[in-house]
Amino acid sequence: MELDEILACRLDAARKKAEPCTIVIFGASGDLTARKLIPALYHLSLNELWPAPVRIVGFARRPKTSEAWRAELQEALGRFSRRGAPDPAAWERFAASLFYCQGDIAEAAAYEELRRLLDDTDDLRLKQNLLFYLAISPSQFAEAAGRLHEAGLLHKEGEAPGWQRVVVEKPFGHDAESARQLNASLTRFVHERQLFRIDHYLGKETVQNILLFRFSNAIFEPIWSRQCVDHVQIVVSESLGVGARGGYYEESGALRDIVQNHLLQVLALMAMEPPVSLDAEAIRDEKVKLLRSVRIPFPDQVASSAARGQYLAGPDGAPAYRQEPKVRPDSNVETYAALRLFIDNWRWSGVPFYLRSGKRLPLTASEVRVQFRPTPNVLFAAQCGANLDANAITLRLQPNEGITLRINGKVPGASTEIRPVRMQFSYQAEFGAYTPEAYERLLLEAVSGDATLFIRRDEVEASWGIVDPVRQAWSRQPLTADEMYAAGSWGPPAAARLVAARGHAWRNPQPQ
Numbered sequence: 001m002e003l004d005e006i007l008a009c010r011l012d013a014a015r016k017k018a019e020p021c022t023i024v025i026f027g028a029s030g031d032l033t034a035r036k037l038i039p040a041l042y043h044l045s046l047n048e049l050w051p052a053p054v055r056i057v058g059f060a061r062r063p064k065t066s067e068a069w070r071a072e073l074q075e076a077l078g079r080f081s082r083r084g085a086p087d088p089a090a091w092e093r094f095a096a097s098l099f100y101c102q103g104d105i106a107e108a109a110a111y112e113e114l115r116r117l118l119d120d121t122d123d124l125r126l127k128q129n130l131l132f133y134l135a136i137s138p139s140q141f142a143e144a145a146g147r148l149h150e151a152g153l154l155h156k157e158g159e160a161p162g163w164q165r166v167v168v169e170k171p172f173g174h175d176a177e178s179a180r181q182l183n184a185s186l187t188r189f190v191h192e193r194q195l196f197r198i199d200h201y202l203g204k205e206t207v208q209n210i211l212l213f214r215f216s217n218a219i220f221e222p223i224w225s226r227q228c229v230d231h232v233q234i235v236v237s238e239s240l241g242v243g244a245r246g247g248y249y250e251e252s253g254a255l256r257d258i259v260q261n262h263l264l265q266v267l268a269l270m271a272m273e274p275p276v277s278l279d280a281e282a283i284r285d286e287k288v289k290l291l292r293s294v295r296i297p298f299p300d301q302v303a304s305s306a307a308r309g310q311y312l313a314g315p316d317g318a319p320a321y322r323q324e325p326k327v328r329p330d331s332n333v334e335t336y337a338a339l340r341l342f343i344d345n346w347r348w349s350g351v352p353f354y355l356r357s358g359k360r361l362p363l364t365a366s367e368v369r370v371q372f373r374p375t376p377n378v379l380f381a382a383q384c385g386a387n388l389d390a391n392a393i394t395l396r397l398q399p400n401e402g403i404t405l406r407i408n409g410k411v412p413g414a415s416t417e418i419r420p421v422r423m424q425f426s427y428q429a430e431f432g433a434y435t436p437e438a439y440e441r442l443l444l445e446a447v448s449g450d451a452t453l454f455i456r457r458d459e460v461e462a463s464w465g466i467v468d469p470v471r472q473a474w475s476r477q478p479l480t481a482d483e484m485y486a487a488g489s490w491g492p493p494a495a496a497r498l499v500a501a502r503g504h505a506w507r508n509p510q511p512q
């Protein structure tokens, strides 16, 4: 056995064991169910960690039989599964656990029908252990939870046998106040620990690796602070425009769609203090502490600490945002958002964290770049000046997941020439191409009752608290010509000025 294999350390011993249960998907005929949930559940059914038996009940308004739902899902699986069409025998086994319940979320009679279906088994575990996955509009979350409670299907932990959990999708509220109200409505029927708020970014291998990278390697911790770090850049760029999702995006924009959740979650993992244990609450305590340390801009500071943009038509003939279907022709919604944040704690005081996300940028990529301070202005730096690059660690979250350390090296030859070189760890090169979908991991954790990868109530509220002042300032000001950017460019001039104000420049993800 190779030494690296001997040194591999599995932490699964402490893992909560997943128990047989019924998963009830509200929104069973929707896009999320077909594209993400069913492929993930099918793949999980092939996984040794998945419990048996698991029943899956779909709930939606459209009338159809369980057979018809199974046929739809089989076809969708062929289209959306990373492994293509399912193996017929494995599909038959999986399909036997799928049942459809037709009903309206707002009608009490539908819950009687659901209850009848759930009771139709001799296995107590399938009757009592219930995971309700709300793949429906957030405006329906509270009603669904309330009616499940009235129907005797959803109880606060300890008030009924078995367990019940509720999984909700983003967006969780549209500002801090609405998030607080939603939290208050849901926690009338379940304890916070029964609520699993999904941010699918946390299901990604590379995002989970941030904690492992930071806290299982002794060499990084001493340099992970204001002593050595000059600034940090976190980017989620997308090459596509909004396409058919114009209606949704008009209510959301880049700030609510990506910054409030994905970018702030990555920021929290990158900058938080080491937790006291690997327990879900210990990790989430540190994340929320970090989010609360982020300095919230005053209204008059928004212009100097944030930049927004909206894409114009592309040279490839792709439409401008305002020409997309279901988008208002004078829309003020940002398709690009950049923030400069400061974290007011001892570790990070004075270090800018730049967060940005945009649509119709040159490529689709997510990465974090930790830019270290330059060397003192002596020796090589004295001669090279700004040409001597400072060191940087880049965590590439997607695609081509990996970690790159940028250092300077001597170009071989008789002259003394210095050039940046990269030391690279690539997931694919090291472990092969297999990376499970984020939803697989998240569903497994929710069924196991481990909330580490889900967002706690105070995290959501703290995150909204950071972006709300920016959103409010932007909503009061119409977009200017200076904030428009050409599709296929890296964003508006205002964003370049945001980083230049501190002597920095955006370091764009590179095609790999």
Ligand SMILES: NC(=O)c1ccc[n+]([C@@H]2O[C@H](COP(=O)([O-])OP(=O)(O)OC[C@H]3O[C@@H](n4cnc5c(N)ncnc54)[C@H](OP(=O)(O)O)[C@@H]3O)[C@@H](O)[C@H]2O)c1
Pocket: 026, 027, 028, 029, 030, 031, 032, 033, 035, 059, 060, 061, 062, 103, 104, 105, 106, 134, 135, 136, 137, 138, 169, 170, 171
């Ligand atoms: N799609 C994604 O990739 C994605 C990603 C992240 C988050 N989300 C979130 O996930 C949720 C679902 O998104 P989606 O894209 O799947 O939406 P969708 O395609 O519009 O599906 C909505 C589902 O809700 C059901 N529904 C609506 N009103 C109902 C009612 N009164 N009673 C019973 N069922 C009702 C619909 O069923 P009938 O039409 O048959 O009634 C349908 O199955 C949303 O909150 C969305 O923001 C989606």
